[in-house]
Amino acid sequence: MAQLPDRRDVVRALLADRGDLLVIAGLGASAWDITAIGDHPRNLPLWGGMGGAAMMGLGLALAQPSQKVLVITGDGEMLMGLGAVATIAVQKPANLSVVVLDNEHYSETGGQETATKHGVDLAAMARGAGIVETRTLRGLEEVPALRDRVHAGGGPLFAVVKIAVGNLPLVLPPRDGAILQARFREAVLGPAAHHQL
Template sequence: MVIASRSMLDLLAAHDYGLVTGVPCSYFAGPLRLLARGEGPRYVAAVNEGSAIAIAAGAELGGRLSLVLAQNSGFGNMINPLTSLVLPYRIPMTVMVSMRGWPVADPGEPQHHWMGQVVPSWLDSLGVAHRMLTADGPSLGDLLEWARSALDHGRPAFILVAKGAIADDARADTPSAPARPSPTRDEVVSAVLAEAGDARLLSTTGYLSRSLFNLGDSERNFYMQGSMGHAAGIAAGAALAQPERRFIVLDGDGAVLMHLGSLATIGHLAPANLTHVIFDNGVYDSTGGQPTGGRRVDFAAVARACGYRNAWRADSIERLRTTLRSALDTDGPSVVVVTGSPGGPAGDRASSNVSVAEIGDRFRKSLAAGDPRADG
């Protein structure tokens, strides 16, 4: 039976869970809306899934029963703290993992194919107990009772959550009007396209890639699906491989937070041909608009402290276009942080029209064509 969002939080309270942490997934959209409003246990938005495991471990050591919410695409981020912290230190915790791509991945989401299949066998290899929650049963209450036996023996327990097992029935708050107009995602992408010239564009997973595809599809664009937080790393590698070309990476605040150390790597390597555009709207837009937990982060200041040569902030399209022209006319690495509005139509995924293998292949060919090094 599908469990209602509020009923899920009531069950967590009844089983004495005092803290929930994790990285959002649309499968948990309803409960996450309630948690973000302060209902149920305290919610801590983690920057990545491994950090969520560590936060839960610390809360457990402090005497608070904790639950981690995450999607299986980030299961790999959990492996290190799970195997080197949770298991050897015998720290109990419950982890609910959404099973994207299970039993089969949707045609437009090939990035979920492997993790949709391997999580149960990986948990088996680690000797970690796991059960599946589906709309057909067993109930979440029964699974939390089952998890208790593992927790009482100092072990983690994983509940793998199928699509539709938890209702998305929590009403979204009506957002208040912003104090001043701020750019939308599509406006930001349109401005970047207008100023990019012959630069290659790489976009992070989620709605930024959808906007780039729908507003300006090109073989010179690389749309990333999955691998959240790694768009800047891909762009840095490409920029170092082809220093004669310009590269622009379109990133989101949640993705940057997930692997913030990439800024230090880019600052150290200092690719002069890289411009990093960070769209800071304060939410994980593609999973339901949950807050990132990074509203106090000054990304421009962080980038400069990490070694970026230039750092600008923009809160209007006019300012964005001006700073982009400056960034593309000077040596980087440069960052332009755009404060923008969440929401807006998502549009089609690139992979619903062009396979991800083809996206990679045509981007590679666009870089090989007229390679300045080959001409020399």
């Protein structure tokens, strides 16, 4: 079997030529990964609230239907927030893509195996919930086409990218949630955003 891709290489390929893409990153490694590629005001890395990334992405996609929203999260975080796939399927936001980086382990807490290691198929669960466009990728060469699909819209899209196990050096985003929220809000709504309620 071919070697699975490195998570950071996947994220780098996903965020290449990102334009105005809004990115929500799940708790832990996904947040470190988007920051390693380049801290950006249109990134909102989660420092807490495990299980909430997909729902935050849904809310953002519904509030900003003219902007493309990408959620990048891990298998452990997605397993905790599985109810999101049902709500996303019902709401059908055309501008939302969810990409799950699946190494089949809880890397942040010691490498315990997740349910995906034992046959749980997140893409099949999303499809069963009613998200029509789902896919599972196993090679880095497949990611540019996924990136193009994210930018094309017409979603929702739910993709699982199987990645290699292993911890990479931490590249931490700003730790102050108020700063992250304020700069993201300004990036989305413009400079006058801080005057709005």
